[in-house]
Amino acid sequence: MQSAEWFYASEGRQAGPVSEAELTRLIREGVVAPSTLVWHQGLANWAPWNSLHPGGTAPSGAPPPTIPAYAAASGALPAHRFVYGGFWIRVLAYIVDTIIIGAIRKIILLPLGISLLERPYASPWFFAHIGELGAAGFVISLAYFVFFWVQYGATPGKMILKLKVVNPLGGPITVGQAICRYFAIILSWMTLGIGFIMAGVDDEKRALHDRLCDTRVIRVNEIPSLGF
16 A cells, blocks of 8 residues: 655745655655644644644645644744744743733723822732732733733733744643643742743743643744734
């Protein structure tokens, strides 16, 4: 029986067909990464090579399904060609987001009568309402990060610096991953910042929260527009 012919993603485009033996050789020599998206006749969709058990029948002439949009989108790269965001550029993005969140908190909390615009942190009022302030700040921050990570793949701070939060294949993260990542960031703080420093030594620049939630921060040429 003739072996299946394989297509694989390269530079955001479809490459192939090649024989299974040829693709195996390319992977063995490091030309193609084991995590590269591949397809052959009989597969419902593209999938990472290392998630499949090679095999199947020869193609009957039907064209392969379209490479997932995130793999072919401008600025996006196959999994083995990502340029990861390093420690310091991510720190800068986080500082930008912190400033934005601070402004949002003041705008939202002002109508609620618990704004700190005219109330010093050392005042009796502050200590009487510290629980409300903490809860409101937590909800605002959680909503901010989860919304932007899921909707755009990046917060405004990361957009400015052309960074994006993705799954291991370069696709968008889920709501569950976004919520997990937010709480895992708190854990990174609780480790006296060691969770963040891990991004400076990890081969994929993963901080502790990236490892726990299976996310990556990559550098891209273009980012989605906010639409305003």
